[in-house]
Amino acid sequence: MDPYPSDVPRSANEDAIEAKAFIDLYQAARQRLPGEEQFDCISIHGGCAISLPRAPAIGLNRILGVGVPEDLDEAYAWMSNKAGNRFLQINMDAASDELRHWIEAKGLRAYGPGWAKLRRDASAGSLPPSGDVKTRKVRRDEAELFGAMMCAGFGFPENLAALWSSIVRRDGWSCFFALDGEIPVGTGAMFASGSFAWLGGGTTVPSFRNRGAQKALIHARLQEGAVQGVSNIVVETEAPSPEKVNISNANLAKMGFVHCYNRSNFIL
Structure with missing residues (x-):
């Protein structure tokens, strides 16, 4: 049985x-990271390709929001010249036959x-309790x-801290700390544009x-989204499975939050 509601569009x-959040992250941080980090990003018809080779996360080394073969050709050629691990993320349930053939042809x-x-x-x-x-929101002097x-x-790596500090108090971004008394013990970020907002950066010591x-x-970011007048807030987690407990997915x-779709990760 499908555990997710079938009527979610x-x-x-x-x-x-x-994709817009990661493009803006690149624009905010590209001048703050040394050239040897090879941080780069391109926008492709509503999606993007982004590369930061020393970052271990898939999120900073992937093609996202690109689902037309001719656009994928452009993204694939661009990403092929980058170092490190590289990935393509695709919602295969919505993929056309042409897109499936493209993936197969690339092996x-x-x-x-x-x-x-x-x-x-x-x-x-x-909102629940x-x-x-x-x-509380992160102050400008707490960006580092x-x-x-x-x-x-x-x-x-510690010397990539400027990547995240660059979005503190930047237009479109809202950054938060979770506190133990007055001591920050967790982080979260939200990027808003138009009627949508994206959540990321959730960590806890x-x-x-x-x-x-x-x-x-x-909860804090949902409240902030409501204040800013967005209609929908989206987020990603590892796809849940019966074999592995997914605390983030359960919390959401x-x-x-309701499930929209899964994206497969393909290694390039």
């Missing part, structure tokens, strides 16, 4: 806002469990701390995990 908008193979895309109405009136953990915490949480920090950060479901 699929839309390129969910990928488009995510691409699926990698890992894929990602689940979730969406929630941004209405603040239907936030829990006991307090949150925010960046360092993000790197630590995602296992990035190891000693404070499983104590409600991420639930509080999700409790906060009212």
